[in-house]
Amino acid sequence: MNLTVLGAGAWGTALAASACLRQPTMLWARDPAQAESMRREQRNRRYLPEVALPVALRIESDFDAAVSHARGGLVVVATPMAGLEGTLRRLPADTAGVLWLCKGFQNGTGRLGHEIAREACPALRAGVLSGPSFAIEVARGQPTALVAASSDAALAERAVEAFHGDTLRIYTSGDPVGVEVGGAVKNVMAIATGIADGMQLGLNARAALVTRGLAEMTRLGLALGARAETFMGLSGLGDLVLTTTGELSRNRRVGLRLAQGLALPQILAELGHVAEGVLSAATVLQRARSLQVSMPITEAVVGVLQGRITPTQALEQLMGREARSEH
Numbered sequence: 001m002n003l004t005v006l007g008a009g010a011w012g013t014a015l016a017a018s019a020c021l022r023q024p025t026m027l028w029a030r031d032p033a034q035a036e037s038m039r040r041e042q043r044n045r046r047y048l049p050e051v052a053l054p055v056a057l058r059i060e061s062d063f064d065a066a067v068s069h070a071r072g073g074l075v076v077v078a079t080p081m082a083g084l085e086g087t088l089r090r091l092p093a094d095t096a097g098v099l100w101l102c103k104g105f106q107n108g109t110g111r112l113g114h115e116i117a118r119e120a121c122p123a124l125r126a127g128v129l130s131g132p133s134f135a136i137e138v139a140r141g142q143p144t145a146l147v148a149a150s151s152d153a154a155l156a157e158r159a160v161e162a163f164h165g166d167t168l169r170i171y172t173s174g175d176p177v178g179v180e181v182g183g184a185v186k187n188v189m190a191i192a193t194g195i196a197d198g199m200q201l202g203l204n205a206r207a208a209l210v211t212r213g214l215a216e217m218t219r220l221g222l223a224l225g226a227r228a229e230t231f232m233g234l235s236g237l238g239d240l241v242l243t244t245t246g247e248l249s250r251n252r253r254v255g256l257r258l259a260q261g262l263a264l265p266q267i268l269a270e271l272g273h274v275a276e277g278v279l280s281a282a283t284v285l286q287r288a289r290s291l292q293v294s295m296p297i298t299e300a301v302v303g304v305l306q307g308r309i310t311p312t313q314a315l316e317q318l319m320g321r322e323a324r325s326e327h
Helices: 010-019 032-041 063-069 081-090 113-120 135-139 153-163 176-198 203-223 228-232 234-245 250-259 264-271 276-290 296-305 311-319
Strands: 003-006 025-028 048-052 058-060 074-077 098-100 126-130 144-149 168-173
Touching: 003 010, 003 063, 010 025, 010 048, 010 074, 010 135, 010 153, 025 063, 032 058, 048 135, 058 063, 074 081, 074 153, 081 113, 081 276, 098 113, 113 126, 113 176, 126 153, 126 176, 126 234, 144 153, 144 176, 144 234, 153 168, 168 176, 176 203, 176 228, 176 234, 176 250, 176 276, 176 296, 176 311, 203 228, 203 234, 203 276, 203 296, 228 234, 234 250, 250 264, 250 276, 276 296, 296 311
Parallel strands: 003 025, 003 074, 025 058, 074 098, 098 126, 144 168
Antiparallel strands: 126 144
16 A cells, blocks of 8 residues: 655654665655755654665655545544645545545634544545654654554554554554544643643642543533543543653643743753643633533633733642632
8 A cells, every 4th residue: 555644843753764674665854955855855854853764765845746645545634633634625626535644623713633534535535644643752762552543444454554563553443533633622732731840739639630631631522422432541641640650741841841841932942842831731721611501721821821810820720720620
């Protein structure tokens, strides 16, 4: 099966490097200079400098040529969420199937990936590939498990055929809504736990945030039509634990720096990569409010990101809530 990965950031590069050991794979880089550098050096100096790229991986900067390579195969969109709609609209009508890796809600509209796809190209066979995964570990061939979710069961099975191997295990799901909600909300919770860790609140506080964050994620997902069991799986609890506790988490790093008193623009400039939780936190809260779903942790994170409250005030806000039944 021919594969094309659209987007040469860290995660797109890592997945393409893994896939090319099993399938003919092409990685599309928007910047021709970056593509040429990657071909020449067999390395993504900008986003994944630690890992040598396999010789088998083909790198292309021509969008049409890259998509043509996957005709009859599978296209994987590895852009940030902000680029998903535009990328989907560029795909030809006869694209056999597409999966996206991006996690979050679209800024402005509040739409999830499947809602964007339904609006942009309703006839396209589409789904999401998600789960607990740091790009560098996938690129190194360290064991990782992901879930391919689509209302089209055959497309999810094609993802298994494309990516399942010795170091990458692919599960399937018929609940793209739940998988996407998990992937979006866990980034917001990672900022929250980063703030708590930066304030040195302790492991008890971290455990409480992760647990109550899972509850918020599940409430929103159910209101959007997801299945409850999805949130106990890889894209729910699994991704939440990884992103809230892993030292490689960009969103957690944002929280740590906020707790140190740094301004958000400075943090993002130092980060050098997209932290989707920063971009989608307000949209998550907006979507929750429209559905009358309570998300107090998300509300506190949004307040800190927007500079309306300090991390200390956010803590007081959460700890001052009235006692209630856990469920």
